Structures are given as C-alpha cells and as structure tokens.
Amino acid sequence: MLFCGIDLGSRNVKVAIMEHNKIIKTAAFDTINFYRNHAVKRNQQLYIDFSSLDIPNCDRVVSTGYGKLTVKLAGADAIAEIKAHYLGAVHQCGLDDFTLLDLGGQDSKIIKIAGGKMVDFVTNDKCAASSGRYLENMAGVLGINLEQLSKYYENPVELSSTCAVFGESELIGKIVEGYSMEELAAGVNYTIFKRIQPLLHKIGYNPLVFVGGVAKNTALTEILKKELGASVIIPLLPQYNGAIGCCVYAFNIQQSH
Amino acid sequence: MRKIGITTTVPSEIIFAAGAVPLDLNNIFITDPSPNHYVEIAELAGYPRNLCGWIKGIYGVAVENKIHEIVAATQGDCSNTHALMETLHLKGVQIIPFAFPYDRDRDMLMLQLNKFMNYMGVGWLEVDAWREKLQRIRRLVWELDRLTWESNQVTGFENHLWQVSCSDFNGDPEAFYHELKGFLKEVKMRKPLKEQVRLGFMGVPPIFTDLYQYIEKIGARVVFNEIQRQFTMPFEVRELVDQYLLYTYPYHAFARLEDLQIEIKKRQLDGIIHYTQSFCFRQIEDLIYREKINVPILTLEGDRPGLLDARSRMRIDAFVEMLR
Numbered sequence: 407m408l409f410c411g412i413d414l415g416s417r418n419v420k421v422a423i424m425e426h427n428k429i430i431k432t433a434a435f436d437t438i439n440f441y442r443n444h445a446v447k448r449n450q451q452l453y454i455d456f457s458s459l460d461i462p463n464c465d466r467v468v469s470t471g472y473g474k475l476t477v478k479l480a481g482a483d484a485i486a487e488i489k490a491h492y493l494g495a496v497h498q499c500g501l502d503d504f505t506l507l508d509l510g511g512q513d514s515k516i517i518k519i520a521g522g523k524m525v526d527f528v529t530n531d532k533c534a535a536s537s538g539r540y541l542e543n544m545a546g547v548l549g550i551n552l553e554q555l556s557k558y559y560e561n562p563v564e565l566s567s568t569c570a571v572f573g574e575s576e577l578i579g580k581i582v583e584g585y586s587m588e589e590l591a592a593g594v595n596y597t598i599f600k601r602i603q604p605l606l607h608k609i610g611y612n613p614l615v616f617v618g619g620v621a622k623n624t625a626l627t628e629i630l631k632k633e634l635g636a637s638v639i640i641p642l643l644p645q646y647n648g649a650i651g652c653c654v655y656a657f658n659i660q661q662s663h
Numbered sequence: 664m665r666k667i668g669i670t671t672t673v674p675s676e677i678i679f680a681a682g683a684v685p686l687d688l689n690n691i692f693i694t695d696p697s698p699n700h701y702v703e704i705a706e707l708a709g710y711p712r713n714l715c716g717w718i719k720g721i722y723g724v725a726v727e728n729k730i731h732e733i734v735a736a737t738q739g740d741c742s743n744t745h746a747l748m749e750t751l752h753l754k755g756v757q758i759i760p761f762a763f764p765y766d767r768d769r770d771m772l773m774l775q776l777n778k779f780m781n782y783m784g785v786g787w788l789e790v791d792a793w794r795e796k797l798q799r800i801r802r803l804v805w806e807l808d809r810l811t812w813e814s815n816q817v818t819g820f821e822n823h824l825w826q827v828s829c830s831d832f833n834g835d836p837e838a839f840y841h842e843l844k845g846f847l848k849e850v851k852m853r854k855p856l857k858e859q860v861r862l863g864f865m866g867v868p869p870i871f872t873d874l875y876q877y878i879e880k881i882g883a884r885v886v887f888n889e890i891q892r893q894f895t896m897p898f899e900v901r902e903l904v905d906q907y908l909l910y911t912y913p914y915h916a917f918a919r920l921e922d923l924q925i926e927i928k929k930r931q932l933d934g935i936i937h938y939t940q941s942f943c944f945r946q947i948e949d950l951i952y953r954e955k956i957n958v959p960i961l962t963l964e965g966d967r968p969g970l971l972d973a974r975s976r977m978r979i980d981a982f983v984e985m986l987r
Contacts, residue, residue, distance in 0.1 A: 488981035524985050526959060529978060608953065 407660060410464035411652025412454075412479065413490065414471035417511030417538060417619070421461060422646050424653035432646045433461065451480040466660065468652035485655055487648060492517055492524045493658075494651030495615050498641035505611045507602065507630075508647065509620030511538045514602055518609045528605045538619045540570040544594040547577050548587060555591050556623035559632075563593030573597065595625040599633060612636040617647035668733035670721055670747070671740045672830040672894045673761050674776060674907060676793040678734075681783035685831040686730065692720035693870070698968040701727065708750070715940045716870050716967045718743045725751055732757045734779075739763025739913025742944065763913030773904050794903050797832070800840045804829055804895045807847060812886040812930040815855040819864070819885030820875035821846075826891035827868050856884060860986045861931060863887035865923060865952070866938035866945065870965040877971055883983045887930050889923060916948045920955055927958055933986045934959040936979075941966040959986060 413420040419440040423431040435444070445454050456463065467482040470490035478484065495506045496519065506517040514530040514537060530537070545555040563585050567576040580590055598620070606614075614636050616627060621644035630638050643650065665683040669675070678685045692701050701723025702716055708726075710719050718741060725733060735748040737760045748758045759782055764771035780790060807825050811817040825843065832839040860883035867890055875885055890912050898909045911918040927935070937960050939946045949962050961982040963975060971979070 486980040486984055487977060489984050527978075527981060527985070528962075529974070608950075 407466075408462060408464040409653045409656035409660070410461065410467045411490075411649040411654075411656065412467065412469040412471075412482070413487075413646070413648035413652065414469060414479075415511050415619075415648075416513075418645075419471075420646050420649040421459070422643075422649035422653050423462065423464065424650070424657060427657060429643070429646075429650055429653065431461075432643060432649070433459065434645065435459070448480075451478050453480045466656040468656045470648055470652050483655070483659075485652065487513075488515060488517060488524070488527055488529075490648045490651035490655070491515060491617065492519060492651065493654040494647035494649070495519070495617060495641065496522060497650060497654045498617075498643065498647060499615050499639055501613070501615070501639075504613050504615050504639075505606070505609055507606070507611075507614055507616045508618040509537060509598070509602070509616075509626075510618040513537060514605070516602070516605050516609050526609055528608055530601075530605075537570070540573065541594065541598070541620065541623065543570060543574055544577060547574050548581075548590055548594075550587065550591070552622075555594065556625050558588045558591040559595055559625040559628050560592055561589050562596040563589045565593045565597050592625065595623065595629060598623075598626055599629045603633070606634065613639055615639045615641065617641060617644040619645050621645070666730065666732075666834075667759075668725055668730040669831060670733065670744055671736050672910075672912065673734050673736060674779065674903065675831060676790050676797060676903060677776070677779050677783050677785060679797070679836070680780075680785040680789040680793045683783070684834045685734075686834060687828075687831040688721045688724045688730070688733075689717060689868070690828065690831065690833075691728065692717070692724045693868075693872070693968060695724075702967055710750075713942050715741065715743060715942050716965070717741075717867070717940060718747055720968070722747055722750065725756060726754060730756065732759060734759045734761050736913065737762045738765060763907070765915065767908055767914050767918070769904060769908060772908060776904060776907070790903060794906075797836060800832060800836055800843065801829060801895050801897075803840070803843050803847065805897055807843070807850070808892060808895070808897070810847070810850055812861075815857070815886075816850050816853040818856070818875065819862075819878060819888070821850075822885065823864070823868065823875060823888050823891050826888055826895050829895045858882055858884040860884070860933050860983050861886050862983075862986075863889065863923075863927060863930065863932040863935045863958075864891075864938060865889040865919075865935055867940065867943075869938050869963075870940065870968050871971050871975070872968060873970050877976065878979065878983070881980060881983050882987070885936075887926050887932060889919070889926070892926075893922070916951045920952065923952075923956065927956065932958055934961065934982060936960075936982075937962045939964055 409424040411422045419435045419437055421433045422429055444458050445452050469479045469482045469484050470487050491508050502522040503520050508515040516528050518526040545552050563580050565576055567573045611634055616638055621640050627638050666686050667678050667683050668688050669685050675685045692698055702719045704723035705719035733756055735744055735758050752758050761779055762775055804825055811822040862883050862885045864885045893910055893912045896906050900906050911922050941964050
C-alpha cells in the first residue's frame with residue numbers, strides 16, 4: 407500500500423510517499439510553479455497531475471498546510487497543520503515526550519507532546535518575523551545565499567526591529583556602520599531565536615525537536631543549544647515533517663479499518 | 664428620551680431610575696452591517712493603527728450617532744477609555760466618570776454610586792425599585808445560562824448574545840423580558856445538543872462575528888462565557904453596592920480566576936479559549952491564567968471586526984482536535 411502526504415506550504419509544496427510504515431520518496435516544488443504547472447481547479451476542487459510530478463499512484467492521499475483552507479484537494483483528506491507536524495515528529499524521532507519547534511516559510515509553531523499526545527501549542531500571529539521568508543529577505547540584503555547565512559552565530563550584531571520588512575532597513579543601517587558580513591549574518595540568526603524564545607519559555611523545551619525549512623539553518627541550532635541548554639534533535643527529513651505526518655495519518659486510518 | 668451612552672457595564676439601574684436609557688456603544692458598533700466604518704472614522708480622526716478596535720469603534724459610534732452623554736469607566740476597564748473620553752469631550756460630548764475601585768473597596772464604590780446618582784438626579788428608592796425590576800430579567804438570563812451548560816439546549820452564540828445584552832437590556836427592559844420569555848419557551852422544546860468538546864470562553868466579548876458558529880461547525884460548543892455571564896450579575900444580594908462588588912470584570916485578574924475555577928469544574932469544560940484584543944493590556948494577564956488554570960488554554964487574538972481569519976481558524980481547529 408502506498409500513502410501520499412502533501413504539505414501545501416507558503417513557499418514550497420512538499421510531498422512524501424510512504425510504503426507500509428516507511429518513507430520511500432520525498433519531493434519539493436516551488437509553491438507558485440506547483441499551482442501554475444501541475445494543478446488545475448475544477449468545481450472548487452484542486453486536481454493534481456501526479457504523472458507530471460513523477461509521483462506514483464497512491465492508495466490514499468492526505469493534505470495539510472496553508473492551502474488546506476482555501477483549496478480542497480480532490481480525492482484527499484485534509485488535516486490541520488499542527489496535527490500533521492505532531493504525527494510527523496512522533497514518527498520521525500520515536501519520542502513520546504518532547505517539544506516540537508516548526509519554523510516554516512511564514513509560520514512558527516511550538517507544540518508540546520507528552521505521553522505521545524499533543525497537549526499544548528502556540529503559534530506566531532500575523533507576523534512572519536521569525537520565518538524562512540524573513541531569512542530569505544535578509545540573505546538577499548546581505549547578498550549571500552541561505553546556506554552561507556546559516557553558518558554564523560558568533561559576535562552577532564544587535565538588531566532590534568521586530569518586523570520582517572523594517573528589519574531590512576535596520577540591517578542596511580548596520581552594513582553602513584561597517585560590521586562584517588559574519589557579524590551581520592549572526593545577528594540575523596539571533597533575531598529568529600529572540601522571537602521564539604518567549605514562546606519556548608511558555609511551553610517548555612527539553613528535548614527540542616526542530617523541523618521545517620528553517621531547521622536547515624545550522625547556526626540557529628547552535629544558538630538554541632547554547633542559549634537554552636537543551637538537547638536539540640533534528641530528524642532526518644525536517645522539511646518534510648508535515649508531509650510525513652500526513653502519510654502517518656493515512657497509514658493509521660488504513661490500520662484501523 | 665434621554666439616552667446615555669455606556670462603554671462597558673455600569674450600574675444601569677441608576678440610568679433607568681432617572682427615566683433615561685443606557686445605550687451600550689459596543690453593541691451598536693458590532694451589530695452594524697459594516698462595523699469597520701466606525702473604526703475608520705476614528706483612524707481618520709487620528710487614532711493610532713495599533714490600538715484596540717473596540718475603542719476605535721466606540722469613538723466612531725459616539726461621533727456618528729451624535730451621543731451627547733457618555734458614562735466613562737475611568738477605572739476597572741481599558742485605560743484607553745481616558746483618551747477616548749478626552750477626544751469625545753473635544754467633540755462636545757458630556758462625560759460622566761465612573762470608577763470601579765481597584766481594591767474592590769465597598770466605601771469607595773458606594774461613593775461612586777452616590778456621585779452617579781447625584782448626577783442623574785435620583786434617590787435610593789427609585790434605584791432599588793429598578794434593581795428589583797432588572798433582577799427579574801436577570802434571573803431569566805441565568806436560567807438561559809443553565810440551559811446552555813446543564814441541559815445543553817442553547818448554543819454558544821445565543822448564550823453570548825443574551826448575556827452580553829444585559830449591559831443595557833437593548834434599551835427596553837420590558838420588551839427584552841418578553842422576548843426572552845418566548846425564547847426560553849422555544850428552547851425548552853429542543854433536543855439536547857451533543858458536541859464532543861465543551862469549551863469555555865474567557866476575556867472580553869470577541870470582535871470576530873462568526874467565532875461561536877465556527878466552533879460548533881467543527882464539533883465543539885462554548886458552554887461558558889465568562890465576562891458575558893458577569894454582565895448578568897449572577898448573584899442574589901440585597902444591596903446594589905454588593906452586586907457591583909461581586910461583579911468580577913472591573914477588578915483584578917485574581918477575582919476573575921476564582922470565578923473561572925468554579926465554573927470550569929461545574930460545567931465540565933475540556934478547554935478554555937482566552938480571547939484578548941490586539942494591543943490590549945489584558946494580553947499580559949494571559950500568563951497568570953496559563954499558570955493558574957489547569958485545563959488547556961488557547962489564546963486567541965482579534966483586531967478588527969469581521970470573520971475569523973485563516974490563522975485563527977487553523978489554531979481553533981488544532982485546539983479542538985487536541986481536546987477530542
């Protein structure tokens with residue numbers, strides 16, 4: 407049996423394929439290209455051309471993500487993002503008690519899991535200042551790519567702006583003051599930590615499982631370890647955690663029948 | 664008839680006793696077909712973008728509807744009320760200050776009641792007679808509340824609407840009483856509602872217009888509206904001053920907490936939605952409730968009037984899912 411999980415994110419659409427209880431394939435597509443080239447909307451439903459995406463036919467498809475609320479995927483069940491991430495993380499790391507930190511394109515979510523069950527969560531609200539989009543913007547201002555940006559965490563420049571857009575002009579101001587690229591990049595990574603720190607304190611954070619596109623930022627992982635003194639676990643496929651959670655949901659339904 | 668605008672629940676007995684009618688400006692604002700235009704009136708006048716939508720709405724309502732007299736809760740409610748009153752004073756509105764003492768001091772509250780009565784030109788005899796009249800209506804609303812959580816025949820929105828309307832009884836207590844009686848008769852014929860998740864709503868009334876309906880659509884129901892219930896003064900006491908001393912809303916978080924703890928247990932709530940306005944000082948109090956309340960809490964924030972936004976819906980979905 408093949409199960410397909412689709413996470414309709416704001417920046418990327420992530421797909422995971424599960425056979426029995428194992429993930430056998432993953433793929434990511436640019437969100438805009440995905441909707442433009444591989445999907446059509448008919449009768450208020452979104453039909454995906456799986457063959458053009460090189461994705462095998464699956465017995466059950468489950469979707470989640472920002473798009474879930476606006477587009478109904480034809481032939482798929484839809485589940486809440488927080489649920490998808492919780493299921494994905496439990497599957498990926500095999501723990502029963504932990505805090506899940508998901509930093510995506512626009513969203514930040516912190517979910518507390520105790521005894522294998524989700525017991526509390528907080529999310530960012532109407533602001534993308536601690537998201538992947540913010541990192542993309544700031545890397546653009548510094549003229550480097552995301553991979554370079556994610557290397558630096560020492561001697562961070564102090565950035566005080568709490569807005570993803572005004573943050574840019576503040577960063578430009580710091581460039582003018584003559585700080586090095588390393589210090590500026592470290593400052594950018596630290597602002598992400600400062601935004602999520604109060605949320606982590608609200609929920610608790612040891613051990614911390616870190617997923618989402620921003621989990622690729624190794625500097626942030628270092629900052630989390632250093633500042634929180636917590637153990638930080640990054641599962642094998644952090645970016646696909648939501649899509650994997652969808653597969654787990656499909657698998658569980660199949661098992662219960 | 665003389666109409667007295669109010670910005671929150673104040674002793675309406677005194678207003679009615681003076682032959683005047685209280686007019687809850689919040690209710691006019693939020694039930695308008697396009698409430699956002701009241702917010703825009705305030706922003707055009709210079710009110711900041713990052714300020715509570717309720718305050719801006721009240722300003723717009725008072726200006727557009729030419730309300731001449733307004734009671735201002737100068738203590739025990741939003742501190743933005745001070746500047747709201749000052750800017751309305753600038754527009755020629757007569758301001759009647761009323762302060763709920765922070766320490767719930769009986770003598771101080773008595774002094775406030777006496778000053779308010781003096782202003783309105785009424786004595787205790789008329790005020791007490793009106794208290795009796797209003798209590799008769801409030802008892803019916805308490806019954807409606809019981810029908811919400813105990814016999815499960817009333818929806819969360821109906822519970823919200825009737826209770827929140829007790830601030831001014833829609834300006835016509837007699838009509839309110841008869842309409843309510845008819846409603847209760849109809850409700851008692853209903854089959855009990857059977858939702859999977861029982862929620863409590865705490866905090867100021869939501870600025871979202873579809874919150875209760877959305878919650879019911881996904882298999883949950885609000886069976887406790889904290890502040891709205893307080894607006895119905897759910898206590899049998901002998902004196903007006905005691906009634907407004909027991910009323911928790913204008914005092915500190917701990918008075919509210921005590922009331923909440925009792926009701927969470929009594930109504931068997933699975934979780935609580937703590938609603939606050941964007942930019943409101945009450946957001947700070949969330950940390951007290953999170954520490955002291957031992958059922959799961961979802962903190963929800965609203966800014967301008969309208970339907971729930973996608974993010975809030977996502978959070979409600981996940982919360983209900985978690986409690987199921």
